[in-house]
Amino acid sequence: MHRLIDDNQDSPDEMTELLKSQDNDTIIDGPERPNITNLPDVAIIQTSTDGENISSNAAATASSHSRVEAIDPQDHETTHRHRRNEQPDEQRPLNIEHEEIFKYGASHVVKLFVPVSLCMLIVIITIKTTSSYTPGGATWAYTPFTEDKSTNTQRILFSLANTFIFMGFVITATVILILLYKFKCYKIIHGWLILTTLMLLFFFLYSYFSSISASLNRPIDMITICFITWNIGAVGMFCIHWKGPLPVQQAYLIFMSALLALVFYKFLPDWTGWLILGVISIWDLIAVLCPKGPLRILVETAHERGEQIFPALIYSSTMVYMVTAVDPPPSEPQFAPDNINTNIAVNVDETLNEEQRNQRAAIRNNNARRQLIPRSDVPQTATRREPARYVVERSNSPVIDDDDDDEKGVKLGLGDFIFYSILLAKASALGDWNVTIACYVSLLIGLCLTLLLLAIIRKALPALPISITFGLVLYFSTVYIIGPFSAELNLGQVFI
């Protein structure tokens, strides 16, 4: 799930985001929901004749001029909106016709590239160095049928059966989550979340260490293992559920996603794994985009209540802020601070010189338009049972925001991490690095495209389908078609 947090918030109560997306990170958990409750005012809508708006950094530029109200046909919360500046009326029709410009630049996309790549790297390194994370060892309850069948048809049938059983668990978990959320059983959700993080951090970590030491053939004494596990686990619980330094929290999320992906990789039989990847992308698509889809229902419920949707299981690149609006200063320069924060589309890389940075920081500081309240994110990796959701309590203490240029973060659901890593793990199982690299590139490009679409459509979007589709297509084509060609070329050292 992606969220781009816009700090030009007007709405008094909720965090508004420019871009929403949504993703199903249920493997086990229910789907993740975006935190978007209403569209921000500041989206600038501009048309372009091509209708193509490739660069995701195009965002910033638009914000340079006056803000426009985003016209959203589904908008039902006009009550929450406060317009900060009065738009000149003649500008509105113009802006309505125009296509939306992304406010956030390529740096946000890259900020998601890095953790996803790290997660995949951890998974691949573990698989290559230890032998105990290879599939086919034991079976688990979620995919009870084995794939040792005599004919291919039987194998497919049993794999399909496995897939449907697994998806049954996932859908049940999602539905339970939604019911819990609808009936406001926040305590249960919170408690469940803590329990699952506990299990993940301690039990899986312990089994990870023991399998590493077993496959590296180095015995480690129990005391050391317990000491290490206890420390890592306790700090993890703190960072994830309470407060902690952001890099540490991010590191824990990445590591836990990697752990879970490894567990999945180990227990999912071969063909079942591929089928599950495909089916869960379709489920993601359905759940998020169909009007009766569970995730959509969740979004709308959160809409109605004016609450944030669960921030659980989210990787965020900055501290998550809740924004409350404050009356804008009377004279706001046209060169509004929002623009400052934007990564300008064109050459994003131009670094500002010191003076410009200080200027911007000064303007931002003086502009008390909003107060940012840090909210502890409670992400957590998917559990096997129920989706755990945590509703954020809004605190009333304003806190100073930080002055980075990219304080607006990007979020991605941890389920995305997990499924991408599973795909890559299966791709690397063959030992052919061409396949691994091809899948890696296609996954990242899929992510890029999803973020782009997110910026264009500005609705909840699932992150899985595009990437997984690209990944699967490129996997099978690389294994069967590109692979032999490439091998033939390598053999003769022919460089095309």
Added chain:
Amino acid sequence: MTIMECAGCTLIAYGVPFSMFVFTIAHHPFRVIISMTSAFFWLLSLLLSSFLWFAVVPLRTQLAFAVPFAVIFQEIFRFLFYRLIKKAEFALQRVQMQELTDKGMVFDRFAVAYASGYGFGLISGTFAIVNVLSDMTGPGTLGIFGHSQDFFIATAFLTLCVILLNTFWGVIFFTSLDKGGIHRFIGPGTVVLTHMLFSCITLVNRTLTPMYTISLIVGYAILLGMIIYTVVLRGFNLNNIRQRIN
């Protein structure tokens, strides 16, 4: 020995490109994305070429058939990527470019051309060498059947050559197309011709005891030529250089 050789060949092939990445691309997210996207385009072109190779079953061992088509497909996809970038830039230009230029930010075409060439080159070199590198770490004897013993080293140097060549080809291609006029044909034409020349020369490597020197020298000579052409295209000439040196 094997790990050493693997590390050595990796550094030969990726040393310069890695430095290029760290110094020119890593801190610019836009360029990272451009490189990734152009790598993806290269993958698509390879997919097409592989389909062609795969489909024509009897000629599978005759790489001389597949290689020119692979080159042509790559250049077609380079052109397609150029069109994509053009569209994106056009879309950006509709948006109040004035504010951007005031702030000193312009759509840096050179950077985009460079990043795209780099992306192409990186993925091209990677596909050429990465399996060889992973085989290098395992047991084995090189040249046991009378094959050349320079296989690994030559591969590493050729990979470096390919990566750099693609970078410069990208710059030449995009810059020439941007310039218009006669350059619209000279630039891409040069790129296609030299690419074809380079790839077909490497076909010589398929004999039992290949003379790697041929492909290496031709490759690096072409690289030198491309560097000079790029420099000339970007507007430097002898006077400029003389002034800068003095």
